[in-house]
Amino acid sequence: MRFDVITLFPELFSPLLSSGITRRAYESGQVEVKLSNPRDFAGGNYKRVDDRPFGGGPGMVMLAEPLAQCLKAIQSKRADVAPVVLFSPAGQPLNHAMVERWAGSQGAVLVCGRYEGIDQRFIDEHVTHQVSLGDFVLSGGEIAAMALLDAVARLQPGVLNTADSHSQDSFNPALDGLLDCPHYTRPESWAGRPVPAVLLSGHHGQIERWRREQRLALSQRLRPDLIEQARQQGGLTPEDEAFLARFV
Numbered sequence: 001m002r003f004d005v006i007t008l009f010p011e012l013f014s015p016l017l018s019s020g021i022t023r024r025a026y027e028s029g030q031v032e033v034k035l036s037n038p039r040d041f042a043g044g045n046y047k048r049v050d051d052r053p054f055g056g057g058p059g060m061v062m063l064a065e066p067l068a069q070c071l072k073a074i075q076s077k078r079a080d081v082a083p084v085v086l087f088s089p090a091g092q093p094l095n096h097a098m099v100e101r102w103a104g105s106q107g108a109v110l111v112c113g114r115y116e117g118i119d120q121r122f123i124d125e126h127v128t129h130q131v132s133l134g135d136f137v138l139s140g141g142e143i144a145a146m147a148l149l150d151a152v153a154r155l156q157p158g159v160l161n162t163a164d165s166h167s168q169d170s171f172n173p174a175l176d177g178l179l180d181c182p183h184y185t186r187p188e189s190w191a192g193r194p195v196p197a198v199l200l201s202g203h204h205g206q207i208e209r210w211r212r213e214q215r216l217a218l219s220q221r222l223r224p225d226l227i228e229q230a231r232q233q234g235g236l237t238p239e240d241e242a243f244l245a246r247f248v
């Protein structure tokens with residue numbers, strides 16, 4: 001899997017690619033990440049990558065041509081016809097289902113905007129997908145690109161220490177898309193707060209039931225939409241429904 005990132009700030013990616021548990025996915029090439037700077041494809045002495053917006057208004061707009069030349073160079077090095085993903089507040093909000101799809105793909109070209117955004121004609125000509133990190137505005141698409149790369153890398157086989165660790169995480173279909181349960185570690189009592197007794201009981205079945213109920217209760221309280229989704233997909237057992245009925 002190969003992700004090419006088009007960014008004016010490739011140095012921002014160094015900590016992501018060299019830190020934490022996902023580092024091994026990037027370093028082994030399991031998730032290959034190549035960084036390209038459109039400035040290297042800009043003309044003139046000033047290597048200009050932006051200009052003032054037609055029609056006036058604040059800020060600058062990224063020029064289409066350096067982006068197009070950068071993309072062309074990337075495409076000439078890739079064996080596939082890769083999707084071109086632009087990070088934008090106008091995109092589809094990133095979620096687990098999207099991450100899973102990208103995690104099982106051949107990769108993509110990720111385009112990070114800056115300034116007021118990029119010339120619409122580049123978007124119309126080349127962009128196949130638009131992805132948003134949420135309803136707020138970042139200074140650039142790099143943090144959104146890193147979020148996608150990190151989420152994709154941790155889903156790759158062998159990247160997390162425990163093979164099925166991510167299947168226990170929030171939103172995973174293996175747990176019916178619910179929120180994760182609370183976690184506790186040593187000491188058994190901290191700041192006058194004891195660990196729930198069931199977790200110290202050694203009863204695997206009871207611990208699993210407690211965790212399931214915590215996921216249900218938390219999702220019911222904070223994300224009732226996830227409960228409804230699980231229900232519609234047939235993920236809730238009669239035992240789950242009986243538990244949830246106690247909150248009505």
Ligand code: SAM
Pocket residue numbers: 086087088089090111112113114115116117118131132133134135136137138139140141142144
């Ligand atoms: N003028 C744009 C608007 O109001 O929608 C915001 C431009 S923003 C300052 C610069 C770049 O950051 C965007 O082109 C995009 O690539 C990225 N960006 C900003 N917010 C984002 C978000 N919520 N999700 C993904 N990318 C975002």
